[in-house]
């Protein structure tokens with residue numbers, strides 16, 4: 001791209017979006033698209049992928065189809081573009097036939113240059129035939145990892161997209177994803193086109209997200225405790241099952257939080273309503289299974305908590321990636337305990353997949369456990385998985401407070417010995433009971449009160465021994481034997497520890513409520529205290545406008561823009577245009593209202 005083209009794009013960036021400069025990667029991607037080459041962009045959530053295809057679509061002479069997996073995502077994108085004064089089309093099953101026809105006509109006549117479609121709509125024979133008659137130059141595949149079985153979120157409807165190259169050999173592809181390791185990237189590229197792709201991978205690091213792992217003991221009360229510090233903020237709590245979602249939501253509502261439940265067991269209408277509430281109301285806690293989230297385009301999600309272990313490290317990274325898209329500090333916490341680990345292993349063991357797939361799944365789980373158990377920088381551990389090497393981050397629990405590493409060899413030996421003595425037939429609860437000297441019926445019936453290790457750890461809390469067992473499982477010393485209903489079994493590593501050939505050192509086990517306090521850095525306050533009143537007034541104005549227009553509040557202005565307004569108090573049109581996120585359309589639409597509000601506020605000070 002020559003300098004004049006770039007200058008032209010920068011002018012458009014400022015005029016339409018109100019942004020001063022491109023973010024890393026954006027220029028490169030836009031240039032590749034405008035040069036009519038295929039591009040695969042792997043960039044973290046919040047990096048600004050949408051703008052990379054919107055801007056070329058606006059300035060070029062061809063039409064673009066954007067394939068998106070979710071209706072809600074399409075609607076949000078369309079709302080956002082319309083708020084910027086741009087006209088786009090979208091056709092999906094959430095609209096009636098007449099509306100869809102009008103949308104099609106707008107696109108077919110060239111009135112709109114971008115059309116959003118679901119993969120199944122796009123690949124309908126009729127649609128393909130109709131599109132062949134138009135000048136479609138670009139197919140944008142959002143959430144492109146869905147096409148690959150290697151990715152964390154394979155969707156069969158996406159497979160059909162591999163036919164696009166046959167139907168539209170002259171059109172180009174721009175594929176976007178926030179999560180794709182090397183194998184997934186290669187798969188996406190071969191499926192989508194026979195031509196070359198330029199792959200652009202931009203740093204996965206999201207330094208504004210703090211990372212912590214907290215041991216899971218009493219999850220509900222832990223959540224209630226941690227949410228006390230999140231008053232006024234919106235976030236997501238991920239649970240493993242529908243039942244867990246419903247119970248947690250009820251509990252949190254009872255505690256006075258604005259909690260909403262979301263899972264695939266709810267009707268489409270309930271889900272839509274839940275998502276709308278999350279997008280438009282403030283301070284909402286979305287309690288959900290992984291059914292929620294893909295394409296959720298809310299930039300000010302301030303926290304993402306995992307009440308249970310996520311599916312894989314890729315899934316985890318994608319899920320926490322939904323927090324802090326606006327670049328502001330946001331918190332992520334994963335709660336993790338022995339039972340979760342067992343549950344995950346059981347799901348793989350009992351799954352219907354072939355042995356080699358299961359093996360891969362166990363390996364993936366191991367990586368995730370490695371992240372949970374590490375005593376060093378978590379971000380380093382996480383990013384190394386995506387082949388990115390960083391210095392210690394300073395914004396994870398392990399960096400903020402270096403954990404002590406303790407020698408637990410003697411305690412581990414007692415656990416291993418007890419498992420051996422009881423014939424590797426029992427689960428963790430029974431082993432803990434034997435070690436603590438509990439006189440349960442099960443222990444008496446089996447004569448386990450006569451064992452050498454019976455009551456050899458009487459003063460250790462149950463949670464301590466259970467954590468120790470979890471560490472031994474994570475370390476590979478103990479295995480869960482599902483053929484024996486989840487009994488603990490010992491491996492060669494355990495034998496080595498027992499025989500005194502391998503020491504067993506691990507992060508210090510902490511017992512009690514002190515663990516619930518997240519140790520990661522607290523959220524930085526972006527707006528100075530003396531400007532908080534004005535910020536609240538601006539937020540109220542934004543909410544009124546959003547309600548009137550029936551759009552999410554951030555479509556009017558994102559938080560970041562309001563923060564800048566509260567700090568700099570612009571009252572002239574010029575000052576207003578200098579605020580990030582104010583382009584020409586929004587200046588025209590909101591200058592009067594917002595500047596009057598600021599002037600009135602200044603007069604009363």
Ligand code: ADP
Pocket residue numbers: 019020021022023026043044045046047048049050051297299325326558580
């Ligand atoms: P992604 O699709 O990569 O998750 P989005 O496209 O939703 O990210 O962008 C995240 C936020 O960043 C949006 O509010 C968007 O308007 C904003 N953004 C995009 N590009 C820029 C830029 N060059 N300067 C400032 N903000 C930007």
